[in-house]
Amino acid sequence: GENVEQHPSTLSVQEGDSAVIKCTYSDSASNYFPWYKQELGKRPQLIIDIRSNVGEKKDQRIAVTLNKTAKHFSLHITETQPEDSAVYFCAANYGTASKLTFGTGTRLQVTL
Amino acid sequence: GAVVSQHPSRVICKSGTSVKIECRSLDFQATTMFWYRQFPKQSLMLMATSNEGSKATYEQGVEKDKFLINHASLTLSTLTVTSAHPEDSSFYICSARAGGYTEAFFGQGTRLTVV
16 A cells, blocks of 8 residues: 655744645555645645646645655645644555545644 | 535444444535544544445455445445444544546545444
């Protein structure tokens, strides 16, 4: 199966600063890497994803980069706002059913 | 995005009883549904994958006789926790994916408490 590691486990930034969360994966066959935001007691919400045929993708304040050679991908949030505070999970697909393995999560706290 | 509805959102049951959780795709046909379990402050752990009309595939360490999954139609999958025990208390979340697509959409989750 796939093994996904995620760092850091907690991240505190001041409003307006940038936040970076990093993940590594083990299965070189993985080709889909989504990022989810989960607020307490709520469902995970897809915020951005990237496929292995591109190295970077951006959507307003959120960007994701992928380094296939090193098997790592990162989430970048710029101009952070208090409403960005949540737990963020990276994931990577594996297997014929394209299942997802999730990272351990990063609790992001954006302070005023 | 597509809508996946999960019910109930919360359930409390007594030890030894069974609980059924429903996962519905409201505006698309879900050929594949996934069931996850999430303990407090932990990540989502895949329990099983179900495809419409066939038996579910369980992840290692998940008891198929305890967690019964039925995916009888393209819009509905159910998870039944049988003979529930306090250690089964957790947040159970489904996700659904249409055929040919990579992205899966999550239900709102079910908080199960076994007393």
